[in-house]
Amino acid sequence: MERQVSNRYRLIEPLGEGGMGVVWRAYDELLDRTVAIKEVRYSGVGEAKRAELNRRTIREARAAGRLDHPSVIVIHDVVEEDGRPWIVMQLVRSRSLAQVIHEQGPLQVGQAAVIGGRVLDALRAAHATGVLHRDVKPENVLLADDGRVVLTDFGIASLEAEAGLTATGGLVGTPAYMPPERLNGEPARPESDLWSLGATMYAAVEGEPPFKRDSWAATVAAVLRDEPKPPVRAGALEPVIMGLLRRDPAARMPAEQAVRILYEAASTPRHPTPSGHPRPPAPQQDTSWQHRPDRTLPVARKRGKALWIGVPAAVTAVAALGTAGVLLANPWTTPTPTPTFPAPTTPPAMPTTGPTTGPTTGPTVTPTKKPAPTLTSRPVPAGWRSYTSAAGRFSIALPKRWRAAKNPQRDSISVSGPGTSGELIIEWTVPDLPWNDPVKHWIGLEKEIRAKGEFSRYTRLGITSTAYLGRRAADWEFTRERDGELIHVINRGFHTADGRPYALYWETPDALWDRDRHYFDTFAKTFRPG
Incomplete structure (x- = not known):
């Protein structure tokens, strides 16, 4: 017999599983639609701590659900059942940026500029309402079949990251995309999301994150002490990537400046030579997110x-x-x-x-x-x-x-x-x-x-x-x-x-x-x- 959550959502099949839970494809019996449900699991903590984390997860997921932005995953509902939260989200038919990089290799500069601009616009909208992400990485950037770029796990990743750091002394997630201040146990801030965006864009154009090492511990150490190796394929995106990867959050490139660079990188056309043939550098994608919500006419x-x-x-x-x-x-x-x-x-x-x-x-x-x-x-x-x-x-x-x-x-x-x-x-x-x-x-x-x-x-x-x-x-x-x-x-x-x-x-x-x-x-x- 198929399982139902909250006497409404019929679980169909798992779409993915991570250290903090399972994402299910499900059917909303009430509204007759297919949705995605994240079953959030906290392990290695006592009952009192788990109850606290559940309450905070629900509270922050509801806050994230108030975000209205085309590049932010839509949260339809938040329920608690069997002692854990279930986050009901829009089902986006897509592949993650991580999957695209793995299957196709590095992206072209223009493509990365467009994707980075969409994600940055989503982060700015979230930061304006006091919502942090804390887990920006290629796995959480969805490239939808309909052409959208969608940032997922808002309001959920933040609690998962904290739980992973405080529960057992370990770390949940990919340290290559976590800013040094978070690895040092400092509280997250908007600049922390910007650092993670820089690492994500680095991976998009180079094919791997800037601090990838052979082991988990070596990666953490590299984030904390090493300077990122300058990218070789970033082209016009190098200033924004390196600016976002500055170790000191106060010295990190501001979002407003990053927006301008991304816009220019995405909109600069490739001019032909006198012979009529294009110049060798990769052409750019023309799109814009400059100083405004992501809307149109x-x-x-x-x-x-x-x-x-x-x-x-x-x-x-x-x-x-x-x-x-x-x-x-x-x-x-x-x-x-x-x-x-x-x-x-x-x-x-x-x-x-x-x-x-x-x-x-x-x-x-x-x-x-x-x-x-x-x-x-x-x-x-x-x-x-x-x-x-x-x-x-x-x-x-x-x-x-x-x-x-x-x-x-x-x-x-x-x-x-x-x-x-x-x-x-x-x-x-x-x-x-x-x-x-x-x-x-x-x-x-x-x-x-x-x-x-x-x-x-x-x-x-x-x-x-x-x-x-x-x-x-x-x-x-x-x-x-x-x-x-x-x-x-x-x-x-x-x-x-x-x-x-x-x-x-x-x-x-x-x-x-x-x-x-x-x-x-x-x-x-x-x-x-x-």
């Missing part, structure tokens, strides 16, 4: 504050953007051929106006000897003025007395003014999962929003392919209810020739749509990337 507002809706998980790969050169291929199993790219003066091929029917892996480029076209400025309409955003690298015409405000948390600018209650948002955020087909991107995002019930009385009016600035674009038009009022939205998504994604998002009360639509048309006509 502004498609909802509530009580005057923007809600940022996540990129759809139903994306089969972390695809390259623009001039980026390497894909993180689904399902993280096979290397992707490196495409070549034209010189900066070579114009891109004109895209079709309709959506593609097959998977896309990047823009198609057709060589040509014609000079590159230029996008000239449109005349500023009467009564409007020119506005340039250095941060967003674009210019646009705005009605006089309208003001543009930079969002301090996002890569976006909001534009509003007298004469209408409508608002324009221009965003250049690189999404969590980069996209190539704007129609498919909007359809996927719409699917996620509807599944989550984000919009009240949502009605799609159209997701239409169009050509914009000589590039493939898509207009997503819809209505929804907000604070009892029906609003009308058009959201144009596109990439510039150099791969930067933009969204021009216009919303206004539905009753004023016909009167105010000309604002969006003029904004779109005068927008020019810099």
Whole structure:
């Protein structure tokens, strides 16, 4: 007879087992879904200590369950049965980073930058709420079949690590990824997670952790006393890896600085030589997590504050953007051929106006000897003025007395003014999962929003392919209810020739749509990337 936990979760099969318990595939009889359940076991401790650890495990797992981030494992439930905690989590169909490294060897720099950036973004979100991980390592970084990077064992690893250190004087876990202050018995801190991230990224690009030795004791000694051997394959990631592996936590590279380096390493394209062939260094992946939550386009507002809706998980790969050169291929199993790219003066091929029917892996480029076209400025309409955003690298015409405000948390600018209650948002955020087909991107995002019930009385009016600035674009038009009022939205998504994604998002009360639509048309006509 199959076992049930809490008269609800039917255990199906073990997915993995470690020193602190077993992870099961299970079926949630109440909600009719498959989940993962971690059965946490504490051994080698007395009953009083075990009861205390159980209480703390449940308390911290519940705290971790409040984290809302696409790169943090979702915790559905926490129960206690048979004297031990059971943590019910989202079942992520994936392979761990450790498994990928073992089977495929070191990752390319761009791939490691993307993965490191996702994990760092998850850690920053957790640290902002007071949650530490304490066990960041390749085994706990999941590379999902749908293209996500997910950090697991939040709120669980922290207790396991402590229990392993205090129960029998031994150490549970892999010391190669544990920071020296933890091995010295000092309390964990956010910098401790950063050290472990550095060791994880080192392993990603080198194939093994920086302090790997022949024995457990030798590894611990190396972490405590040795300097890490400089990586030879890290390329642009060497500064961030070595900065995170500084022995003194106070001297460790801050998360904000690491984010910038990872972003640059992931977004720097590989430029061709005069012969037209790519340069030898490994190309980089274009994606971004800079100074903001891991979200994408502004498609909802509530009580005057923007809600940022996540990129759809139903994306089969972390695809390259623009001039980026390497894909993180689904399902993280096979290397992707490196495409070549034209010189900066070579114009891109004109895209079709309709959506593609097959998977896309990047823009198609057709060589040509014609000079590159230029996008000239449109005349500023009467009564409007020119506005340039250095941060967003674009210019646009705005009605006089309208003001543009930079969002301090996002890569976006909001534009509003007298004469209408409508608002324009221009965003250049690189999404969590980069996209190539704007129609498919909007359809996927719409699917996620509807599944989550984000919009009240949502009605799609159209997701239409169009050509914009000589590039493939898509207009997503819809209505929804907000604070009892029906609003009308058009959201144009596109990439510039150099791969930067933009969204021009216009919303206004539905009753004023016909009167105010000309604002969006003029904004779109005068927008020019810099």
